Amino acid sequence: MFIENPIVRGRFLERINRFLARVEIDGEIMTVHVPNTGRCKELFVPGATVVLEKREGIGRKTPYELEFVYKGKRLISIDSQIPNKVVMDNILKGKLDKFVGYDVIEKEKTYKNSKFDLRLSKKDEVFFVEVKGVTLEENGVVMFPDAPTERGTKHMMELKKAKEEGMRAAVVFLVQMDDVLYFTPNVKTDVKFASALKDAIESGVEAYAYCCDVKENFIDIKGEVKIKI
The missing domain is CATH 2.40.50.580 (OB fold (Dihydrolipoamide Acetyltransferase, E2P))
Known part of the structure; x- marks a missing residue:
């Protein structure tokens, strides 16, 4: 964009x-x-x-x-509103193969006690997606969060619940930079979030990370980044 x-x-x-x-x-x-x-x-x-x-x-x-x-x-x-906009734009344009084939794409939809960034749906499936922006980088490794996040931990727990109830669920880490090695949860800063993410993934919640092409007046998804838990 x-x-x-x-x-x-x-x-x-x-x-x-x-x-x-x-x-x-x-x-x-x-x-x-x-x-x-x-x-x-x-x-x-x-x-x-x-x-x-x-x-x-x-x-x-x-x-x-x-x-x-x-x-x-x-x-x-560093704009925290950008990740949702970029991910939404790429889904609408059919550029992310993991998120194609849905008839309805809605923003900020509630499930239990959480409001997820996106809900994708079609006749026989509901898919909740939570997007997290990533700005923390050390020696090419990018991490989330950069501060403890109770809200983020709750999101992971409730994505797990959605999956257990037969829905599709995913977290997307949008890395707001390019040329990174891999993404990993920031255990030193928030071990509870890291544990909740690991538990969610082991329960079937999907996790994706994407780096971005970033210029002084432009940002868009460039490619997928490996996740290490």
Whole structure:
């Protein structure tokens, strides 16, 4: 998907809180919106080159949205809304062979106590899909989560329940960067999530990881990435 609004580069200065940061743009210090409430400590470092989307709209408190961060030469998308959009777009276009053949594709559908990102259905099958964005990378290995996630653990447990009740269920890890070795759950940060993911997979829940082609105004799925549990 392309970013249609104007794009500018800046220099990251500091994160103010979960939603705001200070960035230097053309010598001017600006407060910008951060569309990712995760920690991203390895990305949001003083002096990092960032890419921002200029947005204008009624009610906006900041004119810029922080969309990408350079980690060395590696460009990483940090917008937490992007993974759902990219996966949905690729499913609608029939580009992901694991997700073809469904008549109805719906967003944010509830099952038991969870709201999953997608529900695909056809006459004789319901398929729940949960999408997780991945921005944490160490030496080419990408991991999720970058902070403890009770919600993510609950999602894995309820995907397992859906599978046990005869539905199809999957988790998709969208790696918001390219040139990675493999994906693995971040056991050091959240052993409960890692355990719940392993248990879900062993119970028949499908797990897929995809890396992305990332440019300063573009992101799309590039290919599948190996998962190591």
